[in-house]
Amino acid sequence: MKSNNQFVIITGMSGAGKTVAMQTFEDLGYFCVDNMPPSLLPRFKNLVQSERDLNRVALVMDLRSGAFYDDLIEMYADLKAKDEDNVEIIFLESSDTKLVSRYKESRRSHPLARDGRVIDGIQTERKLLADxxxxxxxxxxxxxxxxxxxxxxxxxTFESENSTHPFHIEVMSFGFKYGAPLDADIIMDVRFLPNPYYDLEMRNKTGLDHDVYQFVIESNGAETFYQQFSQLIKTTLPAYEAEGKSSLTIAIGCTGGQHRSVAMTERLAKDLIDHYPVNVSHRDIERHKQ
Known part of the structure; x- marks a missing residue:
């Protein structure tokens, strides 16, 4: 576990995973900057210290910046001397064979071998990065x-005790008449439930209103459906997290996104919030007023 006040420099061999590392730090709540020239390090560090909300920063530095790595070492040593506990360099390494394989798979040229063999660029970079x-x-x-x-x-290694859980859930309601959400990982259709829209007393209300919520939850078939659906979600969430997903969006839809989907979304969110960070949204709940 690391403290909440961190300044991390990510560097290493091209193709060793710096992009994945930066994405991970973003998921951990770090402010991330890609391709930072070493010459800007001192000024950027001073800027960060003046910003109260930027207490965890991760920087990626590599050959794309045309950096002189002697400068990086010198400036890093200076930063370390001034703030020893909260400045770190992460170096990502990999074997020549694996790096060549990754470059072949991506069909990209090595930054130090634009017109030559990938292995020559890797070996040159390894010498430059030794220090x-x-x-x-x-x-x-x-x-x-x-x-x-x-x-x-x-x-x-870097998730702090006070940081937010890296895996979180978005639960949203929507109306199929306005189109399904493009970013949803799981979509459930609850249009088979009785529609409160046809009750004049509930037509202009939403699933957030108690009487509408109770009507939906207590309607014929709703409880059986909900128990099976929620159990499926609870069973699969640990597997999604284990696969490395940082978030999962569950979208529940009805015709207009006003009654049934809202009520079911609220119930599911309440069940999940004790185990995961959950954000709830109702995309189309106000559309009936337009």
């Missing part, structure tokens, strides 16, 4: 790590 690797606080060899494995290792 940086030596100065690093943490060296991670990703040769035998999947992206999921790397995310888990970084999350375990």
């Amino acid at each position: 940086v690797k030596e100065a690093a606080d943490l060296v991670i060899d990703t040769t035998n790590l999947s992206p999921k494995d790397l995310r888990e290792e970084l999350a375990h």
